[in-house]
Structures are given as C-alpha cells and as structure tokens.
Amino acid sequence: MPWSRQGACRGWWRCDQDHQVQGRAGQEISQTCLECHNSSQEHNNFLRGEHGRNDVACIDCHSLHSADLSRPKMLAKSEPQLCITCHSEMKVDFTRPFRHRVMEGAIKCSDCHNPHGGFDQKQLRASNGTDVACLKCHIDKQGPFVFEHAPLKTEGCTICHIPHGANNPKMLRRDRVFQLCIECHSNVGTVGGPNTPSFHNLNSARYQNCTTCHVKIHGSNTQRFFFR
Incomplete structure (x- = not known):
C-alpha cells in the first residue's frame, strides 16, 4: 500500500x-x-x-x-x-x-519462514516437495530432472537434512551416509530369489559412502542410478 x-x-x-x-x-x-x-x-x-x-x-x-x-x-x-x-x-x-x-x-x-502465517505447520515459505526456501540458495539442486530422487520430490529436503544445524557434515540426519540411505533402500538384491543379498556389502568400507558412486543424489538428467 x-x-x-x-x-x-x-x-x-x-x-x-x-x-x-x-x-x-x-x-x-x-x-x-x-x-x-x-x-x-x-x-x-x-x-x-x-x-x-x-x-x-x-x-x-x-x-x-x-x-x-x-x-x-x-x-x-x-x-x-x-x-x-x-x-x-x-x-x-x-x-x-x-x-x-x-x-x-x-x-x-x-x-x-513467513512470520505472518501460512498453510504449513512451520510457516515455511514453501510446502513439502517444493522447498523453494532451500532452493533460493541451493540452486544446483533444483529440478526438474529426467530422473528424480523420489523422496526429494515428495517429502522435501528435510527427509535427509536437519534444517537449522547438526553435528553431522552437510547437516545430515545420520552420521554415516549409508545409514541414511538404507532407511529407504533395503540391503536386498533386486534380482534373484527373495532375500537375495545385494552386492553392496555394507560391512565393507567400500560401500559405506553411497555418494562415492551415486554422486547426483538429488537428481540426474543422464543416469537413473544417479551415477552422473
């Protein structure tokens, strides 16, 4: 006015x-x-x-x-x-x-946060699944991507990150990356009979940092497993 x-x-x-x-x-x-x-x-x-x-x-x-x-x-x-x-x-x-x-x-x-109100419980400037508040700064994580990481699209950044501050690098909810990933990704193979072990042996340090291979974890335009 x-x-x-x-x-x-x-x-x-x-x-x-x-x-x-x-x-x-x-x-x-x-x-x-x-x-x-x-x-x-x-x-x-x-x-x-x-x-x-x-x-x-x-x-x-x-x-x-x-x-x-x-x-x-x-x-x-x-x-x-x-x-x-x-x-x-x-x-x-x-x-x-x-x-x-x-x-x-x-x-x-x-x-x-919008201090004057909104439809979200925490008065975020965007609802879950869009995360405009985060993407204002983290523009390299913004889609749309050809291959979307479903949790990011449907639940938002805070499914993996603690927004205000954390004891873990990148403000992750878990101190080891694979602990966060296996909350959604079972350590069971996708081929073979029921309960066939995955080749990802999580007892081996080689497989305990998922983002060593899955580098485009927020989404990719070239590879459905987020390798690049």
Whole structure:
C-alpha cells in the first residue's frame, strides 16, 4: 500500500480510537492492523497461521511507537534475537558445528519462514516437495530432472537434512551416509530369489559412502542410478 499523509493520518486515527490494548486478545489487536496491512500475500494468512492461532499479536514483534529506526519493519528486536525470545530451543541448533549461519547474520529466520502465517505447520515459505526456501540458495539442486530422487520430490529436503544445524557434515540426519540411505533402500538384491543379498556389502568400507558412486543424489538428467 503506497504511503500518503492522508492515509497515514487516517491509519493512526483508527488505531488511536482503541488505544488501550492491555488485556485485549492477540487476534483482536492484529485485526486492527490487518485493516490496513491486508493487500499483500505476506499478511493474508496471518490469522490462520501458527502465530495468529496461538494469540501472538502484531505488537509482540513490531514496536509501533518506540521502534529503533535502524531496524526494518519497526521490529522490537532484530532477527534472530526477536525470534528466539519465544523459540529458544532453536538457539542450540545454531551452535552446532554444521549449521545455517543465522546467528552470524548470513541468513535470517524470515528467509525460510513467513512470520505472518501460512498453510504449513512451520510457516515455511514453501510446502513439502517444493522447498523453494532451500532452493533460493541451493540452486544446483533444483529440478526438474529426467530422473528424480523420489523422496526429494515428495517429502522435501528435510527427509535427509536437519534444517537449522547438526553435528553431522552437510547437516545430515545420520552420521554415516549409508545409514541414511538404507532407511529407504533395503540391503536386498533386486534380482534373484527373495532375500537375495545385494552386492553392496555394507560391512565393507567400500560401500559405506553411497555418494562415492551415486554422486547426483538429488537428481540426474543422464543416469537413473544417479551415477552422473
């Protein structure tokens, strides 16, 4: 919505008519804000999002009258300090050896999550199976591919990776690659009789790093086994 002096005065007058917010429900307070902030997709789902449904009000994050003008969007604090005020359990993940550098300021919480709501439980900026939030940075993993890796297509990046931080390289959910792969890929041959052992002998170090051979694990345009 473009700024105008007349619009600004009308907006402040509307807020001032019900200036006493003490004791009012978060959704009631936010509804006043949404009377003006309603023209973008960013805000359209606020009341049905996790914050709105849990009575987090706009003024819990935005400081209307005493905001530091060096912070954008009249935030009460800068990210990520503002977010970890409530989501304190996330701070531990950002201290792990392999992590997204949120605390260092290289990436913000709102780059991946829409704080104003959405249809996803974690308010991600994309639903499972598309992972637009991840692909904004990891563009080399973006398909479509001729040969898709089905879990990536249907369940998303987080089926293999822990998004905030992990103790394992590449933020993998398991400390050894083959342990992650055999959650879906049984160590049983695809030819021969029932329970025929695969030639992948997982007791051998030769076969314990699947990506030594299956290098294009996110998808390939040339080889259905992701060899290249």
